Amino acid sequence: MTTDMSSALASQVNYHQRESPSALLCNWRLGGVLRLRQTARSKSLVAVIFLLIFIHAAPAPAQKLTQIHIGVPTNTVTWFPLYVAWKKGIFQEYGIELLPVTMSVRASLGALASRHVSYITPLGSSLTAIANGLPAKVIMIFAVRSHHVLVAKRDVAGPSALRGRSVAISQPGGTVHRQFLKILEHYRVDPKSVNMINLGEMPARALALKANNIDAAMLSVPYDIFMEKDGFRPIAYMKDIAEFPLLGLIAHDDRLREKSEEVKKILAAALKGIAYTKSHRDDVLPLLKQFAGLPDIEMTRKTFDVIKDIWPDNGIPSNTGLATAISMADVPANFPADKLVDWSPVSETSASLKAR
Numbered sequence: 001m002t003t004d005m006s007s008a009l010a011s012q013v014n015y016h017q018r019e020s021p022s023a024l025l026c027n028w029r030l031g032g033v034l035r036l037r038q039t040a041r042s043k044s045l046v047a048v049i050f051l052l053i054f055i056h057a058a059p060a061p062a063q064k065l066t067q068i069h070i071g072v073p074t075n076t077v078t079w080f081p082l083y084v085a086w087k088k089g090i091f092q093e094y095g096i097e098l099l100p101v102t103m104s105v106r107a108s109l110g111a112l113a114s115r116h117v118s119y120i121t122p123l124g125s126s127l128t129a130i131a132n133g134l135p136a137k138v139i140m141i142f143a144v145r146s147h148h149v150l151v152a153k154r155d156v157a158g159p160s161a162l163r164g165r166s167v168a169i170s171q172p173g174g175t176v177h178r179q180f181l182k183i184l185e186h187y188r189v190d191p192k193s194v195n196m197i198n199l200g201e202m203p204a205r206a207l208a209l210k211a212n213n214i215d216a217a218m219l220s221v222p223y224d225i226f227m228e229k230d231g232f233r234p235i236a237y238m239k240d241i242a243e244f245p246l247l248g249l250i251a252h253d254d255r256l257r258e259k260s261e262e263v264k265k266i267l268a269a270a271l272k273g274i275a276y277t278k279s280h281r282d283d284v285l286p287l288l289k290q291f292a293g294l295p296d297i298e299m300t301r302k303t304f305d306v307i308k309d310i311w312p313d314n315g316i317p318s319n320t321g322l323a324t325a326i327s328m329a330d331v332p333a334n335f336p337a338d339k340l341v342d343w344s345p346v347s348e349t350s351a352s353l354k355a356r
Contacts, residue, residue, distance in 0.1 A: 065097035068266065070249075071108035071120035072100045075291055077221055077307050078143035078247040079121060083291050084284050085273025094265040112136060112252055119255075119266070123248040124175055127329035130340050137256060137342040140249040140267055140315040142274075145239035147246070147307055148179050149224045151209065152216035152235045159187040159236050166195040168205040168217035175246070176218045178328050179238050186241045222292055222303040239310055243321035244328070246310075256342070267315065267349040274311045281308075315346040 068091075072079060082098065085091055091098045101117060108120040109129050113136075120126065123138065130136055150159060150167075162184075170176040177196070184191050197214060199205045205217040210230055219227065224234040238244060249270065256263060277284050281304060289300040317325070326340065327333075 064095070065092060066095055066262070067097045067099055068119070068262075069099045069101050069117040071103050071111055071117045071122075073105060073108070073122060074102060075293075076247070077147050077288075077292060077303065078310065080288060080291055080307075081142065081273040081277040081311055082270060083273075084277045084287055085269050087287055088273075088276060090272045090276070091266075091269045094269050096262075096265060096269065098269075109134065112250065115252055115254065118251070120250050121247050123245055123250075123325060124329045126248070126250045127326060127331055127340055131329070131331040131335050135253040136250050137253065138248045138250050138340060139256070139263065139342055140270060140346045141245045141312055141317045141321075142247045142249065142270070142315075143310045144243055144245050144312045144317045144321055145310040146179055146244040147221045147310060148176060148238045149219055149221060149234045150180070150183055150216055150236040150238075151219050151224050151227050151232050153209075153212075154231055154233060156215055156235060159183055160189060162189060162216060163193040164195075165215035166197055166213075168197050168199040168208050168214050170200060170205075170218070171198050172196075175328070179244060180218050182242055182244070183236050183238065187236075221306050222294060222299065224306075225299050225302050237306070239307075243318055243324060245317045245321050245325040249315075256345070260345070263345050264349050267346045268353060271313075271315055271346070271350055271353060274313065274315070278308060278311065278313075314350045316343050 070082075075083075079100075082100070086098045103111065105122045105125045108117065108122060109125060111117040112120045112126075113134055121142065123141070126134070126136065126138060130138075152162075156162065156165065167180065169180055180196070181191055184194065197208075199208055199217075202219060202223060206219055206223055206227065208214050209217040209227065209232060216235070228234070249266070251263060285297055285300050285304060288294070288304055289297060292300070292303065294300045294303060322337065322341065326335075326337065331340065
């Protein structure tokens with residue numbers, strides 16, 4: 001789904017109203033529970049009762065939630081735990097109303113630079129932008145492994161059988177293309193022996209495969225499960241080949257400096273969202289079905305089982321994974337990593353959560 005999520009999320013917040021003290025008193029009087037004689041002693045008792053009723057019946061002040069806008073590309077399964085954290089009230093527990101806003105990668109970078117959004121999630125493009133002067137840092141990784149999958153016709157035995165065949169990618173040099181090259185490298189297939197066709201967005205690649213115009217396509221979960229129903233099959237999951245961090249949390253340097261407590265709250269809620277998602281499978285399946293637009297729970301269950309290991313418990317990739325992400329972003333090899341990422345806030349937050 002590619003619609004703007006902010007208004008949809010905001011519209012689903014439920015404010016529960018409690019009965020007012022005056023209404024409670026009115027009901028009490030009408031019910032005739034207590035009938036007291038108008039003596040000095042009874043008046044004192046009435047005053048005490050009135051006071052107790054107001055103390056216990058008065059609604060607690062509603063917590064004012066701080067709205068936090070986060071730029072996301074689409075409703076991909078890579079950031080599903082954030083959705084879980086919102087739906088389960090985890091962000092609200094920290095006084096935050098999370099408002100994901102669907103926007104292109106370029107738009108999200110511009111919005112972060114101008115501070116029109118608080119955080120963004122595209123990793124590779126953000127690393128490239130930071131290396132070129134964007135004052136920001138990657139402070140957490142949501143998906144340490146990719147959700148992309150190579151899907152092919154039934155007669156394609158595996159990636160090694162793609163020599164001389166046509167495969168749909170997005171665009172030359174893009175993330176999907178680079179991941180496909182990693183798959184070919186893993187299976188020792190010369191890229192020159194494969195006919196790579198640039199077909200842009202995911203739906204176009206899937207349709208071309210279904211129309212038998214190509215032999216295979218780089219898709220993403222849950223497209224693999226949809227395609228299986230039409231006689232195609234996944235022949236390589238990128239997550240099983242290499243650690244390839246795909247989505248993160250990126251914040252402007254000014255926000256990290258000026259809103260450090262807010263940053264820690266965001267990170268704590270995100271980490272709790274990951275933990276809850278991974279440990280409450282059956283509970284989050286309806287949410288995943290809704291989030292990914294899946295037709296039934298069985299397909300949702302299969303999707304969850306494929307992707308459950310892409311979310312890191314501590315929000316930090318391995319050194320190898322980070323090196324891969326930096327390399328894929330065309331960041332110069334001698335560029336200092338500490339100018340790109342700052343794991344200290346998420347490390348401190350993770351340690352604090354474990355200590356509780």
